[in-house]
Amino acid sequence: MSDLISVTDLRVDLGSATILRGIDLTVGEGEVVALLGANGSGKSTLMRALLGLVPISGGDASLFGISVRNQRRQVPWPRIGYVPQRASVGSGIPATALEVVLTGLLHDRRWHVPRGGRTRALDALASVDLADRAHSPLHQLSGGQQQRVAIARALVRAPELLLLDEPMAGVDRPTQATFARLLTTLQSEGTTVGIVLHELGPIRPLIQRCVVLRHGVVAHDGGAPAPAPGHGAADHEHVHLDHGRHEPTDVREAVTPRSLP
């Protein structure tokens, strides 16, 4: 089995701070891996480092066996889809959902929308239940709908490796259910998925493996942490305990045995 993602002793410094250090991680073909951790623990930075969007200061990260650090140009970008954390709300110029999704068809060697690209983009929008909003300007869509446009923009690439950064943050339950269905389909088609989450929620059954970051190092790599009794997912616990931000309503957490080291 070949590794689609391979990270060895990765270190990332931003400004004067070391954000990630000593990260070792491999993700094999067809795996669905959740990346969990408190706010600011470095989840987004890890994903961005993998994609070569932030400079790597030590170690290495490879995609499809090719170093992102040293051979960025050789990385097979068309096989990779990325959904950034914040759905970017357009600027002054109105742009339609379809126009945004069409940009997902481009890569290092392709600067134009290919033949049949429009149909593919409309299909991608349909797969996130937005077929009827293709011609709506982005700024008229709700946050959840904009998030789904960003997912469609990654899906239109028909990626073998899909990286999603908190795709379910702030979306309503029906959108979460749609997303869980979509992920099931992708998994059955053999797509490798890396997904940053705050809680596993409706996609818990799909997740075979969880990687938990804490203060920029890997704190756990293995099965899904068991949910704490009477509370959401166990990763939730880390969010509060790691940073000592106990909310008064969550006192229970302090006495709940932690399921993770």
Place this chain on the structure above:
Amino acid sequence: MSLLDSLISVVSSPMLQRSLIAALVVGLAAPVIGTYLVQRRLSLLGDGVGHVALTGVAMGWLVGSWTGAEPNDAYAVLGAVIAAVIGAILIEVVRSRGRTSGDVALALLFYGGIAGGVVIISLAGGTNANLTAYLFGSLATITTGDLVMTVIMAAVIMAVGIGLRTALFAVSQDEEFARSTGLPVQVLNILIAVVAALTVTVSMRVVGLLLVSALMIVPVAIAQLVTSSFRRTMFTAMGGGAAVCVIGLVITFFHRLAPGATIVVLAICVYAVIAAVRPLLGAGRGRAADPHPDMDDDVNVSKAGAQE
């Protein structure tokens, strides 16, 4: 003399024909790159580049006076192109670094551009009056050679701006995502900067360096009032830009007004009128459909409770 007679005399005058063609192609080309600049929130880049281009004009003049070129501003446009391209690339580098000091760096570039231009033109034995044509436009004195140059540059701007539309849109709309697709974002950013610099120098003839940015931005501002897609915004802005340039210029054939300023004032009036009447026009559109997505509620609302 009737209006028709005067129109005929306009159309049969080669000088006025040249200025009309120049106004038309510049009016078409300037909003193309303006659309990307508005998208990138770089509406003022044109102004910055325009200021720097003035130093280029003066440099060209200086070289002309050293080499005894005839006329002595033979290298002025070349100088403007070179300075504008360098200025635009510098601004892009500062922008992409995202440094907080970038704001100050840009300000230095702007003021340095104007002051440098004035100092160098006096070194070259010229006066500020020599710069006026570049600052406020000089459509009336456009030669056939100038016109050919203008048409070629406008064609290049439109070929790049329209031909690479999806890629340039991608880097302007979401740079982070564009980088993750493997697109050479830095190359595309520099391309936008360079084409913006060309647009500034080609528009210099029509409205002058001080108003160049208006020609790039105001038609886009008008277009986005009435459109809902990037593509249509660009093409509407091109049409609007060409229309205000030609109409503004024709007005100056009948009234003694400065063409460049007239064009810009006309464009701003169009913007004001459309912005004012838009709520009336849009009132009937899209009201029938419920804008809310058809979704189940996230919370259980008791029907009985709601009715009490």
